Amino acid sequence: MASPDPLDVLIIGAGISGIGAACYLQRDLPGHSYAILEARDASGGTWDLFRYPGVRSDSDLQTFGYEFKPWRDEDSIASAGKILAYLRETMAEHDVERHVRYQSRACGASWSSADACWTVQVEDTVTGQRSSVTARWVFCAGGYYRYDEGFSPRFEGRDRFAGPVIHPQHWPEDLDYAGQRVVVIGSGATAVTLIPALAETAGHVTMLQRTPSYVMPVPRGDKWAVRLRGLVGEDRAHAITRRKNIARQQWVWRFCQRYPKTARRLIRRINVKFLPPGYPVDEHFSPPYGPWDQRLCAAPEGDLFRVIRDGRASVVTAQIANFTERGVLLASGQELEADIIVTATGLNVQAMGGVELTVDGQPVSLPDTVAYKGMMLSDVPNFAYAIGYTNSSWTLKVGLLCEHFCRLLRRMDEVGATTATPVVADPAMPTRPFLDFGAGYIQRAIGALPRQGDRAPWLTSLNYPGDVKLLRHRPVDDPELHLTARPAPAPADAAAHQVVVLWTASISRPARPSSPGRPAALASSWPTPWLAAAPGWRWSTGTLPGSTGSPRRYASSTGSR
Ligand SMILES: Cc1cc2nc3c(=O)[nH]c(=O)nc-3n(C[C@H](O)[C@H](O)[C@H](O)COP(=O)(O)OP(=O)(O)OC[C@H]3O[C@@H](n4cnc5c(N)ncnc54)[C@H](O)[C@@H]3O)c2cc1C
Numbered sequence: 001m002a003s004p005d006p007l008d009v010l011i012i013g014a015g016i017s018g019i020g021a022a023c024y025l026q027r028d029l030p031g032h033s034y035a036i037l038e039a040r041d042a043s044g045g046t047w048d049l050f051r052y053p054g055v056r057s058d059s060d061l062q063t064f065g066y067e068f069k070p071w072r073d074e075d076s077i078a079s080a081g082k083i084l085a086y087l088r089e090t091m092a093e094h095d096v097e098r099h100v101r102y103q104s105r106a107c108g109a110s111w112s113s114a115d116a117c118w119t120v121q122v123e124d125t126v127t128g129q130r131s132s133v134t135a136r137w138v139f140c141a142g143g144y145y146r147y148d149e150g151f152s153p154r155f156e157g158r159d160r161f162a163g164p165v166i167h168p169q170h171w172p173e174d175l176d177y178a179g180q181r182v183v184v185i186g187s188g189a190t191a192v193t194l195i196p197a198l199a200e201t202a203g204h205v206t207m208l209q210r211t212p213s214y215v216m217p218v219p220r221g222d223k224w225a226v227r228l229r230g231l232v233g234e235d236r237a238h239a240i241t242r243r244k245n246i247a248r249q250q251w252v253w254r255f256c257q258r259y260p261k262t263a264r265r266l267i268r269r270i271n272v273k274f275l276p277p278g279y280p281v282d283e284h285f286s287p288p289y290g291p292w293d294q295r296l297c298a299a300p301e302g303d304l305f306r307v308i309r310d311g312r313a314s315v316v317t318a319q320i321a322n323f324t325e326r327g328v329l330l331a332s333g334q335e336l337e338a339d340i341i342v343t344a345t346g347l348n349v350q351a352m353g354g355v356e357l358t359v360d361g362q363p364v365s366l367p368d369t370v371a372y373k374g375m376m377l378s379d380v381p382n383f384a385y386a387i388g389y390t391n392s393s394w395t396l397k398v399g400l401l402c403e404h405f406c407r408l409l410r411r412m413d414e415v416g417a418t419t420a421t422p423v424v425a426d427p428a429m430p431t432r433p434f435l436d437f438g439a440g441y442i443q444r445a446i447g448a449l450p451r452q453g454d455r456a457p458w459l460t461s462l463n464y465p466g467d468v469k470l471l472r473h474r475p476v477d478d479p480e481l482h483l484t485a486r487p488a489p490a491p492a493d494a495a496a497h498q499v500v501v502l503w504t505a506s507i508s509r510p511a512r513p514s515s516p517g518r519p520a521a522l523a524s525s526w527p528t529p530w531l532a533a534a535p536g537w538r539w540s541t542g543t544l545p546g547s548t549g550s551p552r553r554y555a556s557s558t559g560s561r
Helices: 016-028 080-093 189-199 223-232 234-258 260-274 281-285 303-309 394-415 440-448 464-473 494-507 528-532
Strands: 007-012 034-037 104-112 117-124 130-140 181-185 204-209 215-218 297-300 313-317 320-323 327-330 335-337 340-343 356-359 383-385 419-422 481-484 510-512 520-523 538-542 552-557
Touching (some): 007 117, 016 034, 016 080, 016 394, 181 327, 189 297, 189 313, 215 303, 260 281, 303 313
Parallel strands (some): 007 034, 130 383, 181 204
Antiparallel strands (some): 104 117, 320 327, 327 335, 520 552
């Protein structure tokens, strides 16, 4: 597909985040050009990839769906099929499809300060051919995990087991499990989703877990939302239900963080009500951490508890010793016999779609960067990413940061800036891991992720009301976000240029030191025409690098000192 080069924005990934980013761009910056690179041959990301029985959301779709597009289905907790249909409908309504380049994996992205532009290396995932795309901005919506391989710990004797060993990320379409004994290893959202669906036709399903998770029964639908639609129409009902659900999510999360013991007791009491009399609740449903220190698993209409009550599924909490020909041998010496083993052991976290970044030839090491407002990286110009919430609907955060991203681009146009670079003002600022979240898949990868600071704007917030203030209402101008204009082309007379630079530098102190290839920015209150006439210098208006003041006129040049 032909497109003007360089594009204004290159989005990586056509999942719920990338499709959303495209819609926000079209709505808020209709004149800007963009394209989406998608490694797969289909849109939808997670909701197209996962095909295991019962795959569904565990958030309500009023908050997991977009703010700008009402969720119309009766189910609030929705199947992957329904979510995918919603995403494809959104693409059709906003004419996003023609911007997507399928089977195109972004492998690397190199920023050139001289050109104020990214060059993104793209691999055709069918032919292996390489090409490149240039763009002023890269917006990475590549999700947070590897698509080619789920996480599977090494189980001793795996090859000895005679039946299939399946990871839910690669579910075989033709797997016949009717009447079979299935052991599902894992206790996270995937296992909790999969087990009731398998139990419909399997002979018996055993959930084999090392550590229990919190599981809460939730209603599948939202009768209130459906009734409201009839009263006030779809758009208003969506907005009101969304607010209600955001408030509820926030309330539940805060309550669990503030009163973990009470929350734990309440969850236990509900579990007891849903499980058969005398069931060992503490052994199988009492995790060693507090509620919402990791994501709480949802059981729509208590489906997991129902299949346990009916005897179609059971839970075993134990250590695995090894696989055998017949199933799984536990450390206790007990053997669980199985025809099929499912390893619902999680995901392999991958940051930034696995794209290798370089800035002016220097590779970017993610752990050496600090996340700015949870959407950009320190010292990486014109690069934004979509990482959502882990404690409520992912997309609530992604929607806010897409809005902020569009405001930033508009602001840059207003002040004539071509480059936005977050720069930590205090080099001694302490940093800590990117996410304060205990889930195993995050902890396994935390060392390879960016860091966060100890103060705004360097925090990765999990607080929706706080993010509404920061990302929606506060100005995009920030002393630690350096907006600069594109360096002017090299002057014909290099000697004359050098004279101008030396001369100005001796009169006015630079706002920050220049480095090779980076624009030097000078605060100046002296007569504009002098500099405007000087070769290699250009005047812009914006917030001066390193200053806390309101936007000012400044001159910039690539001149070296
Ligand atoms: C089974 C499952 C259920 C979940 N349920 C919920 C839920 O109920 N609520 C919730 O809040 N969160 C949930 N999540 C977490 C998260 O919200 C979802 O994964 C969400 O769909 C992420 O959307 P995304 O668009 O950011 O990423 P993805 O859905 O992962 O999409 C990323 C897209 O980018 C493409 N891509 C990646 N790298 C590249 C590259 N280098 N070049 C080109 N293309 C690339 C991928 O092919 C993919 O299409 C769930 C996650 C899983 C796995």
